[in-house]
Amino acid sequence: MEFNPRLMAIQVDEGGGAALRRTVEDMGLVVHTGVGGKEITADADGAVTAMALSDGSSIDTDLVIFSAGVRPRDQLARDCGLTVGERGGIAVDERCRTSDPAVYAIGECALAADGRVYGLVAPGYEMALVTADEIAEASRESGFTGADTSTKLKLLGVDVASFGDAHGTAEGCLDVVYADSRAGVYKKLVIGADGALLGGVLVGDAESYGMLRPLTGSVPPVAPEQLVLPAGLGAPAAIGPSALPDEAVICNCHNVTKGSIRSAVTDHQCATVPEVKKCTKAGTGCGSCLKALTTLVNDELEASGVSVDKGLCGCFSYTRAELYEIVRTLRITSYAALLDSHGRDEARSGNGCEICKPTVASIIASLAPTVGASGYVLDGEQAALQDTNDHFLANLQRNGSYSIVPRIPGGEITPEKLIVIGEVARDFGLYTKITGGQRIDLFGARVDQLPLIWARLVEAGFESGHAYGKALRTVKSCVGQTWCRYGVQDSVRMAIDLELRYRGLRSPHKLKSAVSGCARECAEARGKDFGVIATSNGWNLYVGGNGGADPRHADLLAQDLDDEQLIRLIDRFLMFYIRTADRLERTSAWLERIEGGLDHVRDVVVDDSLGLCAELEALMADHVAGYRDEWAETLEDPERLRRFVSFVNAPGAPDPTVKFVPERDQVKPDLTILSGPSIPVRTLETLEGAASR
Amino acid sequence: MTMAPERIDVRVELLIDQRWFAVCDLSDLTPGRGVAALLPDGTQVAVFLDRTGQAYAIDNRDPFTGAYVLSRGLLGSVGERPFVASPLLKQRFDLETGRCLDDEGVAVQAYAARTQEHMGGVSAQVA
Numbered sequence: 001m002e003f004n005p006r007l008m009a010i011q012v013d014e015g016g017g018a019a020l021r022r023t024v025e026d027m028g029l030v031v032h033t034g035v036g037g038k039e040i041t042a043d044a045d046g047a048v049t050a051m052a053l054s055d056g057s058s059i060d061t062d063l064v065i066f067s068a069g070v071r072p073r074d075q076l077a078r079d080c081g082l083t084v085g086e087r088g089g090i091a092v093d094e095r096c097r098t099s100d101p102a103v104y105a106i107g108e109c110a111l112a113a114d115g116r117v118y119g120l121v122a123p124g125y126e127m128a129l130v131t132a133d134e135i136a137e138a139s140r141e142s143g144f145t146g147a148d149t150s151t152k153l154k155l156l157g158v159d160v161a162s163f164g165d166a167h168g169t170a171e172g173c174l175d176v177v178y179a180d181s182r183a184g185v186y187k188k189l190v191i192g193a194d195g196a197l198l199g200g201v202l203v204g205d206a207e208s209y210g211m212l213r214p215l216t217g218s219v220p221p222v223a224p225e226q227l228v229l230p231a232g233l234g235a236p237a238a239i240g241p242s243a244l245p246d247e248a249v250i251c252n253c254h255n256v257t258k259g260s261i262r263s264a265v266t267d268h269q270c271a272t273v274p275e276v277k278k279c280t281k282a283g284t285g286c287g288s289c290l291k292a293l294t295t296l297v298n299d300e301l302e303a304s305g306v307s308v309d310k311g312l313c314g315c316f317s318y319t320r321a322e323l324y325e326i327v328r329t330l331r332i333t334s335y336a337a338l339l340d341s342h343g344r345d346e347a348r349s350g351n352g353c354e355i356c357k358p359t360v361a362s363i364i365a366s367l368a369p370t371v372g373a374s375g376y377v378l379d380g381e382q383a384a385l386q387d388t389n390d391h392f393l394a395n396l397q398r399n400g401s402y403s404i405v406p407r408i409p410g411g412e413i414t415p416e417k418l419i420v421i422g423e424v425a426r427d428f429g430l431y432t433k434i435t436g437g438q439r440i441d442l443f444g445a446r447v448d449q450l451p452l453i454w455a456r457l458v459e460a461g462f463e464s465g466h467a468y469g470k471a472l473r474t475v476k477s478c479v480g481q482t483w484c485r486y487g488v489q490d491s492v493r494m495a496i497d498l499e500l501r502y503r504g505l506r507s508p509h510k511l512k513s514a515v516s517g518c519a520r521e522c523a524e525a526r527g528k529d530f531g532v533i534a535t536s537n538g539w540n541l542y543v544g545g546n547g548g549a550d551p552r553h554a555d556l557l558a559q560d561l562d563d564e565q566l567i568r569l570i571d572r573f574l575m576f577y578i579r580t581a582d583r584l585e586r587t588s589a590w591l592e593r594i595e596g597g598l599d600h601v602r603d604v605v606v607d608d609s610l611g612l613c614a615e616l617e618a619l620m621a622d623h624v625a626g627y628r629d630e631w632a633e634t635l636e637d638p639e640r641l642r643r644f645v646s647f648v649n650a651p652g653a654p655d656p657t658v659k660f661v662p663e664r665d666q667v668k669p670d671l672t673i674l675s676g677p678s679i680p681v682r683t684l685e686t687l688e689g690a691a692s693r
Numbered sequence: 694m695t696m697a698p699e700r701i702d703v704r705v706e707l708l709i710d711q712r713w714f715a716v717c718d719l720s721d722l723t724p725g726r727g728v729a730a731l732l733p734d735g736t737q738v739a740v741f742l743d744r745t746g747q748a749y750a751i752d753n754r755d756p757f758t759g760a761y762v763l764s765r766g767l768l769g770s771v772g773e774r775p776f777v778a779s780p781l782l783k784q785r786f787d788l789e790t791g792r793c794l795d796d797e798g799v800a801v802q803a804y805a806a807r808t809q810e811h812m813g814g815v816s817a818q819v820a
Contacts, residue, residue, distance in 0.1 A: 314771065336744065346772065351725065351743050353769035354778035354785070384725030388765040388780035391726070396780055400760040648717040648728040648740070655729075657737075657761045674759030 001032045001053070011151060011162040015179060016201040019186035023158050023204060026184070032059075040064060070119045072109045085111040094143030096131045104131045114146035121285065122252050123147035150216075150252070152202075152209045158184070159206035164199025164216040165190050173198055178228035187228040195219045197227075205230070210292065214241075214248030214258070241292040242299050250292055253285020258296060265300040273297050291595070312583060313355035315339060315347035320508060320583045324363050333373035335360045335385050354387075359583045361385035362470055365506035366578050369622035376633055377469075377506075378640055389468035392644070393630055394450055399669035401658050402450060403443040404430075405467035406457050407503060410477045410495035410515075411438025420460040428453055431666045437474035437512065439465060444667055446658050448651075451644050454631045463629040466504060470584075472511045475499040476524065480517030480534070489534030491517035494563070498532070501567065502574065504627045508581040508590075511574070526554045529587040530570055535559065539566045543573055544591035544598070552588040555598045558606055568617065572605040575616035701810055705740060705748045708805035709733070716740055719808050722748070727777065729753050729764040738804060739764035741788060743775050749788035750804040755779045756793075763801070 002009075006017030007024070021031050032053065039052040052058045072089040083091045083099035089111030096104045106127035108119045118124065123144075130144045150163035168175060172193035179186045185204035189212070192198045197215050202208065212227065220227060221243050241250065246259035260280050270276045273290075276297050277283045283293045298308045311317035316339075318326065323338070332338045338360055340348050361382055368375040374382065377390055389395050394402035406421065421440050425432045430453075431443040445453055467473060475498045478484065480491030495515040505511070514523040515532040524547075525531025531542040537560040545554025558569055581590040591598060603609040605616070634640045646655040657674060660667035703719035709732055716730040722742040730738050737753035741764075753761045758781045766777040769785070776785040776794055785794040791803035 315769075347770075349744075350773075351768050351770035351775055353771075354767040354783060357725070357767055357769070381725075384723050385767075387767065388762070391765070396762065396765070398758060398760060398781070400762045642721075646729060647731050647737075648721050649730045653731070655737075655761060656735075671759070674761075 001035060001037065003034075003036045005034045007031065007033065008155065008160060010149075011160060011166065012201045012203060013167055013188060015177060015188060016160075016162075016186045016203040019179065019181065019184055019203045020155065020158060020160060022181060023184035024156055027156060029156075037064075070108065070117070072111065072117050074109055077105065077109070085115075085117075089117045094130075094145055095134050096127050096144055097134070104134070106131055112144060112146060116146065118147055118149070120147070120149060120151065122255065123149075125254065150213055152206050158204060159202065161202040161206035161209040162200065163209065163213045164197070166199045166201050168199070170198055176224045176228060178225075178230075180230075185230070189224050189228055191224050197224065210289075213252075214244050214250060218245050218248070241296050250296065251280075251282035251285065251289045254281040256280045256282035261293065261296050262300050265297060266304060270297075271301065271306065311344070312359060313353055315343050315350070315352050315356045317344050318342065320359055320363070321580045323360065324367075324579055327360070327363050327371060328367055331371040333364060333371055334381055335364070336381065355583070357385040358387045358390070358470075361390070362506045362508070366623075367619070369626035370619055375626045375628065377630065378634065378643075383643075392447055392450060393454075393464060393468060393634065394445065395468045397443060397669070399658055399671060399674060400655065401443070401669065402445045402447060403441050403467075404445055404450070404453060404457075405435065405439050405441050405465040406462035407465040407499070408439045408474075409499040409503075410475055410492050412477075412492055412496060417460060417462070420456070420462075424453055424456050427456075429660070429667060431668065435467075435474075438476050439467075439474055441467070444660055444669070446646060446654055447644055448646050448654060451635060451641050455635055458629070458632050458635060464504075464631045466630075470507055470509050472499070472502040472505050472507075472513070474512065475502075476512075476514035476528075478515075478517050478522035480515075484517060486520055487517035487534070488536050489517055489539065491515040491523065491532075491534055494532060494539070494566075495523075497563075498567070498570065501624055502570075504630070505574065505578075505623055507574070507578045509584050509586045511587070527551070528554060530554075530573060532566065538562050541566060541569055541573075543601070544588045546586055546588035550588070552592075554588075555591070557598070557602060569605060571620040572613050572616045573601070575619045576601065576605055576612070579616075701812060703808050703810050705742075706807050706809050707732075707738065707740070707750050708807075713807070713809070715809075716750075719748075725768045727764040727766065727768070729761065737761050739766075739777070740806065741768055741775075741777060743768060743770075743788075746808070747775075748806040748808055749775060750806045751777070751786060751788060751791050752801040754801065755781055755784075756799050756801060757782055757784055757796075 006014060007020050008017065012020065025031055036054045037051055038054050040048060041050045043049050048062050048064055050058050050060050051064055074084050074088055074090050077084055077090040082103065085091055090098055090105040090109055091111045092098055092105050092113065094113045096106050098105050107124040108117060111117055126147060127144050152161035168190040170192055173190050176189045176191055183204065187202050189200040190198040196217060196219050199216060200212060244258050246257060248258045250256055250258050250261060261276060261282055264270045264276045264279045268279050270279050273294050283290045301308050310319055312320055312323065316323060326342055335357060339352055364373050364382065365377055377386055383391065392402060394404055397403055425442050428445060428449055430445060433441050435441050475495040477491045477495030481487035481489055482492065498513060512528045513530050514525040514528045516523040516525045517534045519533060521533060525533050526542050527545045527547045529545065531545055531554050533540045539561045540559040541557045541561060542554035543557045544552065546552045561569065577587055577590060580594065591601065594600060604612060645651040647653055659670040659673050661670045704715040705717050705719055706713040706715045717728065721728060724742050724744050727739045727741040730740050732738060738750050739753040741749045751763060753763050755763050757779065760781060762780055763777060765780045769776055769778060775788045777788060778785045784796060786801055787794060789803060791801040793799040
């Protein structure tokens with residue numbers, strides 16, 4: 001029910017309102033416009049039964065929801081006796097002064113000189129500028145007389161945008177309209193007498209908002225009717241930011257023009273997007289202009305002769321995603337073959353580097369069953385490509401010792417297994433600590449101790465936890481429905497299922513997950529790369545979450561899934577990420593970077609817009625079928641075990657520099673032994689003695 | 694009936710005090726990786742093999758962290774020059790000169806290394 005004659009009367013015109021109404025009604029909602037509520041009737045118990053409308057009609061209902069819109073919060077001004085508007089808002093003049101000239105008001109609490117209250121951030125910034133100049137007594141020609149209220153939003157999932165003179169109030173202006181009622185699309189551009197674009201309304205498809213808005217006020221480079229036609233119907237390829245005039249505003253939050261961005265590169269020698277952001281503030285507000293900003297910066301750098309190299313490293317001019325496609329389609333299973341056939345000219349037949357070797361090893365491992373490579377990361381040439389952690393299947397610590405994390409799926413562990421971990425730690429003198437992922441980390445193992453420790457762990461039923469790999473780490477869980485009075489699903493079982501399904505999966509960066517048994521979210525699933533939260537109907541799947549230095553709450557990808565739907569969707573999501581992400585790019589950064597963001601990922605993995613889903617599922621099925629425990633396999637092979645020595649020419653001798661001192665009833669590395677340019681040395685004779693003991 | 698071929702060992706030798714010292718068999722090395730070895734005075738060296746079969750040796754101690762881990766880094770090359778990247782903080786060291794490529798003022802000792810064929814197979818292991 002809307003008091004105005006159409007939906008979103010301020011933003012859209014009549015045609016747009018009609019298109020919007022049709023789409024909303026197609027969803028099964030009944031829309032009443034031009035009426036208000038008059039009376040709510042209740043039964044004897046006080047429960048709502050009906051609502052009478054201002055046009056005399058009535059609706060039977062047992063629930064009424066009010067949406068009050070935005071009202072300025074001006075109580076402070078009222079208490080101070082300042083003048084406020086009839087419908088609220090602290091009245092200010094063009095200099096943002098209130099009725100007391102010593103007091104200023106800006107932002108959505110203020111009723112601006114043009115009689116309007118602005119609830120957007122850009123006018124707020126502008127008012128702040130005016131006020132700051134005023135307080136500093138800086139001379140300023142213009143005050144705040146009103147602002148552009150261009151906006152783009154979603155109403156019940158429908159894109160709605162309006163910009164500039166959306167209602168065509170300028171004298172002599174004419175409309176160019178494209179409407180497709182079947183598709184629920186309505187686009188109108190207002191064109192001035194001189195051919196300049198003055199404003200517009202977009203409903204159902206607001207994709208071109210980012211391109212049209214900066215064009216406002218100038219004559220578009222193509223005929224206006226071409227700007228409203230859908231792609232494929234004679235519309236030109238979207239006009240990129242390069243086609244925009246210098247005065248076009250790219251960052252609306254900070255009012256930064258294309259010209260300022262270009263001069264940041266040419267006049268202020270900014271060579272990267274972060275530098276330009278710092279210099280101009282562009283892209284530091286809502287971030288929606290980052291893509292355009294990146295294009296402009298790269299264009300400008302290229303124009304000034306700086307080549308922008310997107311290659312993975314000095315050896316490859318391809319990105320990680322491109323190398324993935326090359327390995328997959330050409331079934332290349334050898335790093336050397338890939339370097340010699342697809343490396344940069346100067347890198348071919350060389351030794352590669354520490355960046356591309358682990359990256360290519362990870363790609364080959366991810367695709368191993370599919371391209372016919374060995375799935376074992378230490379086989380043949382693959383062994384030479386792995387970072388030290390993957391090479392020794394353990395995590396290198398600062399003094400050259402390693403830490404060990406056995407897999408504890410879902411964080412569930414029996415007392416017997418806990419005892420084994422305790423005994424192993426005690427027998428090898430390891431420092432133990434509980435990790436954030438509901439596992440136990442054992443620190444302080446020498447490289448030659450790793451097979452001995454793992455022999456005990458494998459014997460007790462443990463397997464590699466892949467804490468050393470860019471791979472699935474853990475799937476955390478709360479106890480869920482089984483024990484918790486609030487739980488609505490068995491979160492532990494789901495966490496174990498997911499952890500066992502994706503264990504060993506090599507990916508561009510580490511992968512973390514969690515499953516919560518109810519909306520209280522005790523497992524912190526929304527801080528994970530893929531997080532699952534139970535609902536009374538099934539599971540909600542969230543993706544792209546992260547903790548750490550750059551925290552991000554995961555976004556809802558799909559809701560109320562059953563077990564099978566959930567797993568299928570995660571299969572697709574993970575494989576799509578592995579296929580398209582950059583090296584060391586977590587899902588959170590990937591989701592922010594890729595074109596179209598979450599909507600695009602949803603299109604691909606939920607709606608199968610690229611027709612990739614069957615292939616993504618098959619890749620994951622290959623992985624699941626091909627999984628083997630790396631540590632069990634290593635222990636079975638004497639050749640592989642030969643690597644686990646401190647010294648090649650003294651296989652039984654421990655490294656004398658890996659020493660420990662006591663700390664809170666456990667041990668810590670003795671770093672004094674590592675400091676200084678020379679270290680206490682032991683001769684071969686004493687080492688021989690040590691080895692024979 | 695088959696004849697057992699005469700055994701030829703290929704050893705990796707380092708020039709220590711003007712004498713060649715055998716640290717290991719060539720078969721102990723994987724191209725693109727290194728191993729740690731002990732010199733007679735207890736010094737730790739990192740020995741590497743590149744793609745072409747050329748051996749290199751430098752100190753095993755990473756001067757940035759003090760840890761004896763350079764043998765566990767990954768090999769690479771810039772142009773013709775082979776390097777190892779420390780597995781801890783990834784600084785690169787030229788395998789021929791020991792110079793750090795990421796910090797001019799830092800270097801580790803480099804040793805001359807060669808591979809040498811020996812008839813008969815006397816073990817190069819010292820313990």
